[in-house]
Amino acid sequence: MARVIVMTSGKGGVGKTTSTAAIGTGLAMREKKTVVVDFDVGLRNLDLIMGCERRVVYDFVNVVNGEAKLGQALIRDKRFDDLYVLAASQTRDKDALTKEGVVRVIDQLREQFDYIICDSPAGIEKGAQLAMYCADEAIIVTNPEVSSVRDSDRILGLLGSKTQRAEKDEEPVKQHLLLTRYDAGRVARGEMLKVDDILEILSIPLLGIIPENEAVLRASNTGNPVILDQESTAGKAYADAVSRLLGEQLEHRFPAEPRPRGFFARLFGGAA
Amino acid sequence: MVMVLRLVDPARADFGQQLAAKVAQAPDFYRDAPVVLDLETLARWPAPPNVDFQALAGAIAEAGLACVGVQNGTPHLTQAAKRAGLAAFPSARPANRPNAAAETDGTAVAAPAPRAAAPAQPPPPAPAPAREAPPAVVQKVVKGKTRLVTEPVRSGQQIYARDGDLIVMGTVNAGGEVLADGNVHIYGALRGKAIAGASGDREARLFCQRFDPELVSIAGLFRIADQIEADLIGQRVGIRIVDDTLVIDRLS
């Protein structure tokens, strides 16, 4: 059964697109047939991070509006046969998507793919609500700062009311917390929130902690999702997150950071 | 949340001033707060008066609030309000359905409008003030018995136990809001707003395990974060009304 997963956050610039590219690619590396869908109409970012921006002819909006067939718009990744990209339009405005159209296209994708990863725009308005509407699961991308945690909390509330699952009174959207741009040094200095405090406020299970890492910028500039750089801390952390998404139990590691003993055990046991 | 103002005498010239004075007490909380005018008192007049809703809405806007609709009017009054661009809220059961005014701009959904804290004195009784736009998510309103909430109450969510008590097992996060006509018990941290005695019951009480609220209120008396002594923050507290003031007791 296909899993539709929305990458969402409320706040912008926290790492949704980076995470969509990394986790989507990671799933394809594990031989799951995966499509990453860019819901951020008007900005069109995901294709750049995926390194396929020169191959976009038709986009998600064209398919939703019936101007192109799904097969014409799906871009196959050059590295992995199981990986596809559905790009957003750069020229259309935010209102180009309709709920009915989105539902129709996502349902079509469900027939062909194991994983459909929806990269949400920032905000809590229509664009973000459309991206989450069809979701079975949500990865809440959060930075260790108050405003980001607050926005994530708000998004979690919306997942309980603005999704197809909520409307149909089905089993609720499954929630995962992905802490990104985590800078252990700044956390230790009290400039950023501690993992425990974030978990206490949001009280959802932790999928992974992605460290702040310059490899991300390098990866974005070359169009190679950072998970392909398995030398990097962020790449390893994303690989772990993918494993957890596939049901494996892994400890949370912060590569290269000293930490108090027993901390992981506490985290691991206390995430639920 | 929505503030309900009971309209007693539409001809009172100082309506706007009174409102402005009220807002000045806590400008941050009232800023752009949605207001519903309750017409129940007017509806009981032998011959309901003609009301200039346009002017009233203007006065309310001038005071920094936003008049969104009316409730409990006669058909005649409600029609007049509608012509002035106001929404008509279903009487008595104002909760649980999208608010027409909010729907049109596609953002927020209505908050239930608790009945005004009763005494029919000059407006505004203002049972519970609010700061932001109405919460985006409104949960079910249950009538008459204790309502149990097992999930965290998140930013933008509102839960209202009408005619009964509310028990929250987890936390009420910043930006979240819980209300009850009866008592409110919170077994986690309170970081958002909590309102007991939302319909004016001054006997209602409020309890929480970890106190760090944006606002607490019982029967229209309220305190905002700035008005709470620092040494109470993080404590287990019980709150009640004694002699017209809100008393916050630390529980051992």
Ligand SMILES: Nc1ncnc2c1ncn2[C@@H]1O[C@H](COP(=O)(O)OP(=O)(O)O)[C@@H](O)[C@H]1O
């Ligand atoms: N783990 C990380 N370390 C360093 N920079 C990061 C990390 N994750 C994201 N970034 C950077 O943060 C910016 C915003 O990331 P992006 O994925 O576009 O966020 P969003 O899609 O949520 O707006 C980008 O410049 C990206 O390179």
Ligand SMILES: [Mg+2]
């Ligand atoms: Mg993005």
